[in-house]
């Protein structure tokens with residue numbers, strides 16, 4: 298694994314005696330998309346605010362490319378693109394003027410680059426209209442554009458797909474994947490939409506009550522689970538047990554650990570044994586189940 | 599820094615309120631000029647020499663009166679001296695409105711210009727907080743110190759722009775409507791008759807009005823930055839600007855008001871030689887204002903740089 302681009306060490310934030318972030322340590326790597334998962338009020342946005350210098354650390358350190366956010370702010374933030382909660386733009390100006398505004402605060406953002414980003418987020422037609430006339434999703438797209446403007450090496454996105462339509466989310470996901478792979482950008486995405494994190498991220502960090510409670514890689518297809526509905530029940534059960542499949546049963550349905558590429562083989566075997574197959578489908582709820590289990594079913598504490 | 603000021607300037611002029619401020623100022627300047635013209639009764643004073651002669655005769659007659667009080671004596675003596683001066687130097691009196699008069703009017707509305715600058719001054723920081731845009735502004739490779747400095751400079755640029763507009767417009771409108779002055783005004787300084795230097799007076803009025811101008815803007819900026827509420831900042835600064843002398847009178851009994859900036863911020867006191875409280879030197883006034891200016895600026899910067907941004 299390459300060297301981390303971002304390091305949070307023992308990050309703690311206390312406001313008025315309340316510990317919002319508790320001794321949180323985390324490393325983020327180039328080319329990797331890390332999901333930041335947690336129930337409402339867990340401290341995701343607070344962590345993002347600390348990482349971008351909007352809030353001061355009570356203790357601990359955050360470094361980005363070796364520069365401390367507390368002591369060397371301008372250097373640390375120069376390669377960061379960020380969306381914190383809803384991107385609030387200057388409503389009384391056009392989207393384009395907003396981008397000009399932010400581009401002037403970075404080094405070397407050309408007009409061509411602005412046009413390129415506008416095209417990338419699909420706002421070309423409306424970019425010269427006032428932001429006050431934009432829909433929620435369009436504002437979100439503009440927010441993404443301002444975060445990407447200066448070609449950052451590290452992207453922090455707090456609830457970025459909030460308000461995007463399905464096509465928008467899909468494009469967005471593809472685009473994130475593309476810049477992670479091609480430009481080696483490190484991406485940190487907070488969300489409480491598990492399915493989204495599962496689809497989008499390589500790795501997930503789970504936060505609750507300001508504490509990091511879990512951190513793991515997401516193995517997308519190696520450990521996929523399949524739902525199987527087939528009869529007769531005993532025959533299938535015997536076959537699976539005797540062939541060392543890992544499975545459980547639930548109301549006559551089999552849940553088994555099986556990679557996608559092994560599915561045709563299993564079907565062929567079962568058919569050869571005169572088993573009737575009604576349905577085989579992939580299950581994507583592992584992370585969700587784990588998440589609910591870990592965080593206690595979404596109680597806001 | 600230039601980029602940041604350019605940004606602030608762009609945002610300022612994209613707000614409708616800014617244009618409203620400019621329109622108000624233009625209406626006042628043009629309106630007063632036009633009204634002056636419409637209601638002015640042109641006085642023909644081609645025989646001013648006879649009039650001045652008559653004034654001398656009149657003053658002499660009055661001075662014959664027995665038991666005349668000292669104040670009247672002085673008045674008639676001065677009347678005589680001035681009339682004599684006009685005859686000796688062929689200096690006709692200025693009886694009609696003139697370009698110079700209209701320019702002096704311009705200098706007298708510095709209070710209005712100050713009020714109009716206080717409004718964006720109070721909101722240039724606080725509105726970023728109420729709109730939530732502050733988080734977009736502060737997550738850039740630019741220190742908070744520079745961001746705030748650019749905002750402060752922009753507001754003063756705006757104020758000076760309004761002053762410049764006023765100077766140019768009152769001059770142009772004055773010239774078009776009234777033409778340049780045909781006579782001179784006289785004053786008596788230390789018993790000697792002198793021609794008033796109108797241009798110098800106008801210039802000094804502008805310069806001395808910068809006291810209230812600077813202090814009000816700094817105060818509005820400070821309150822707007824610390825409390826992130828434009829309305830409180832606008833209300834308080836307007837109150838202090840308009841009621842400053844009254845507040846000072848009220849406080850006089852309880853605290854040493856000579857150390858309050860409101861006592862000194864109207865520097866035209868030194869021009870008029872009329873003081874709210876007691877006479878002070880210009881140096882003393884500037885020193886007090888300087889200290890408060892530093893306090894306002896320092897507190898603005900300290901809170902802005904330190905604060906946690908939750909927007």
Ligand SMILES: Nc1ncnc2c1ncn2[C@@H]1O[C@H](COP(=O)(O)OP(=O)(O)OP(=O)(O)O)[C@@H](O)[C@H]1O
Nearest residue numbers: 312317335336337338339340341342343344489908
């Ligand atoms: N300025 C503040 N003062 C006191 N408490 C705060 C402040 N800001 C946030 N909090 C508290 O910190 C906790 C974490 O808030 P945060 O906004 O980081 O949650 P989140 O994980 O982003 O939640 P969500 O999923 O709802 O966006 C919450 O309990 C919140 O009430």
Ligand SMILES: [Mg+2]
Nearest residue numbers: 341342382455
């Ligand atoms: Mg949040």
